[in-house]
Amino acid sequence: MKPANDPNIDYRELVRQSYDACAHEYASSRKHEAGNEIHALTSRLDxxxxxxxxxxxxxxxxxxxxxxxxxxxxxxxxQEMIRLARQNVPDANFICSDIMAAGFTNATFDAAVAFYSIFHLPREHHRALFERIHRWLKPGAYLLCTLTGRNEEAYVEDDFFDVTMFWSNFGLDEYLVMLREVGFEVLDVGVTGAGWGEWVEAEEERHPLVLGRWVG
Ligand SMILES: C[S@@+](CC[C@H](N)C(=O)[O-])C[C@H]1O[C@@H](n2cnc3c(N)ncnc32)[C@H](O)[C@@H]1O
Incomplete structure (x- = not known):
């Protein structure tokens, strides 16, 4: 783990290039069907x-x-993740964009999910991301996302599927306050394993899984 504080590095571009490079390997290590991790959401949606x-x-x-x-x-x-997604899930609609640059009409979605993605954006942008999601959701809609337990300064590691990867995150307590301030009621806080499995024993692989509901 190394601090990600080099002003000459564009860390968003690093994340993009690294996922382009490891997309196949990452995807093939991921399980094929979602299970319990989406149940709190799917049990509430028509x-x-x-x-x-x-x-x-x-x-x-x-x-x-x-x-x-x-x-x-x-x-x-x-782009490579989106290319694979279009192959893997032909019935869904996919857009290649930084989520902070995406534009959706207000009150478009009944729910948003974010699995293992928010921590790849600089944490100074996390509140603004939740605000954007809140705008895109219909009143009463849901947000299901994996967050992080510990507050950590931005860092990179060189051994993520053989590429260098960037993470940046607050701790769960800060996120729960932030979500409430932005306009979500926190309905459930569970735990899920690493992105590529169900392994939840190791502390660093236990990801808080938070279900919020739009309350205005
Ligand atoms: C660990 S993978 C998780 C992928 C998928 N959600 C899953 O459950 O396997 C993180 C994904 O977030 C994407 N990502 C990272 N930063 C992003 C951003 N600013 N906007 C949109 N996607 C981003 C990456 O390209 C990568 O595909």
Whole structure:
């Protein structure tokens, strides 16, 4: 783990290039179908609901499983991830964009999901991201996202699927305050494993899984 504080490095571009480079390997290590991790959301949604998948990756497993019952729009920074997602989930709609540059009409979606993606944006932008999501959601809609337990300064690691990757995150307590301030009621805080499995024993692989609801 090394501090990500080099002013000469564009860390957003690093994330984009690194996911382009490791998209295949990352996707093939991911399980094929989503299970319990989406249940708190799917148990509350009607069939045909519209869902935004933020940092959708190659569309597996989240967009793939959701697209069987819902209308899914996936957004991802990586062109290669989006290319794979279109192959893997032909029934969903995919957009290649930085989520901070994406433009959706206000009150478009019944839910948004973000699995293992928010921590790749600089944490100074996380409140603004939640504000954008809040605007794009319909009143009463849901946000299901993986967050982080610990507050950590931005850092890079060189051994993420053989590429250098960037992370930046607050701790769960700060996120829960932020979500409430932005206009979400926190309905549920669970835990899920690493992105590529169900392994939740190691502390660094335990990701808080938070379900929020738009309350104005
Ligand atoms: C760890 S992968 C998770 C992919 C997928 N959600 C899953 O559950 O496997 C993180 C994804 O977030 C995407 N991502 C990172 N920063 C992003 C940004 N600013 N805007 C959109 N997507 C982003 C990456 O390209 C990558 O596909």
């Amino acid at each position: 069939d045909g609901a519209s869902i935004l998948d933020i940092g959708c990756g190659a569309g597996i497993p989240i967009a793939r499983t959701l697209s069987r019952r819902y209308r899914v729009t996936g957004v991802d920074l990586s």
